[in-house]
Amino acid sequence: MKGWRKDLADLQQAEAASRAEAEILAARRAKLDRLREQGIEPFPYEYDRVEPIADVRAAHEGLEADTQTEARHRVAGRLASRRDQGGMSFLDLYDRSGRIQLQATSDTLSADAFARLTELVDLGDLIGVDGRAFVSRRGELTLHIEDFEILAKALRPPPDKRHGLQDTEARYRYREVDLMANEESRRVFIARSHIIAAIRRTLDDDGFLEVETPTLQPLYGGAAAEPFVTQHNALDRTLYLRIAPELYLKRCLVGGLERVYEIGKNFRNEGLSPKHNPEFTSIEWYEAYAEYGRAADRTERVVRAAAEKAGYDFEAEGALRFDRPWRRLTFARAVEEATGINLLAHATDESLRDAVRANPKLTKKIPEFEQLNWPKLADELLGEFVEPGLIQPTFILDHPVELSPLAKRHRDIHGLTERWEAYAGGMEIANAFSELNDPDEQRARFEAQVRYSEGGDAEAQPYDEGFVRALEQGMPPAGGVGIGIDRLVMLLTGRATIRDVVLFPALREL
């Protein structure tokens, strides 16, 4: 449906939906007005000396049912539910740390205040409370309200108190509502924050510097992907949103910063899927005088620290054992185990195609194999037959040189590079190499990419003379790693889709 027809449909739908909803919104506005008439400001400026609810709970752990205390606490949060009972009312309040029951009685509060709390305060409003702790006859820690204040009136109702917000689209589109309604959602994003903090801390402690490099780049590079293209008006030039920070970070190594990392957004102009958001967060670090084996060791440590900080249970059934050394398997061996093809024994396009052609199981999964060159075909074999089975953390080592234009050649095996990709849960989560620092070879690799590009490969990497020039200044040998943070968070929080770990994922226009 396009143009006016769609507009009309939307209008009719909005019209139909409005009546019942309008009543609900009007009721809340009426209460707002009544509060103001009573001289109560529904949007005050502050409410200080608030204690996290979890701390209040911790302070009274283990008290028996039907116990009074003299302890007074001040908490603030959102009202989740209310059970009125005439001259008394129980309410549930929650903040980021937890939930606590409140009790209001007309004995303690003035008649006005009690009526305000039970009649003019709605579910979803933010309130602050001073109360005395006691444990109810049913054994629930409760604050008996001695004073309260409305901290912000909610003019829209909160989601269903039993079911929360379940509509998937609404959860992404109105994430603030998802966060307030679904504790599980809050838990994921708190874990995400902890994961990033743990990564940062681990690298900081190991002498790395956090740096920031351009997101708007005159020339994109550092990965195989299509970029977003944008325009700078004053400079009157085309700029690209970066697809990776890699090349700039290596220039920092040239400059002598020695150990650098950057946590930030990359942008790739590709389709959406449960594993792909057009903007995603990565950590890349580069360590001078190290190579890819050291990079792997450090990756294990960083991910383990992140998992621990996120409270990941390594002992749970089906848990990913990030707490143990990861399996290490060469690219060639992985492919041979899965397909029976020895890549190194089939070193030409034709030879490898022959080997694939001979096995119907392979041709079925890769029907376009006749059009693929050796590196693309090798990559397909890995992607189709190896990757889905890599559940426990695994390093796949030593990729073909044609697939890895920024990696050093393998020191022992011709045609390969010193590179690894790390997999877990059937997804690639990290990529690393002994960084190519020979400017002449880098130039030749870029030239090869340009030839692929001319051959129709939209993702071949562009020639970056500025980067080669930087290498000509001398870059120390280095190990570099990139980790997809969103995917790591998915694994560590047990989410199946990237949209559950990105606060505001890309959505169709409403």
Added chain:
RNA sequence: GCCCCUCUAGCUCAAUUGGUUAGAGCAGUGGACUCUUAAUCCAAAGGUUGAAGGUUCGAUUCCUUCGGGGGGCACCA
């Protein structure tokens, strides 16, 4: 881009497989209730069944198109 599934009250779900006036809980509204916690009880209210068209005596139910969402394929990290 292709294939499959889905859309019912503000929210979460029903409607005996095409049959009378589309029901319930929550939320909201009015009322009762001083240890409740999915509080309970009483009352009223809330709907163009995603939209448009078609088949039929009759459509929430079947068909077509369009729109939203979900899942899969392809591409990618």
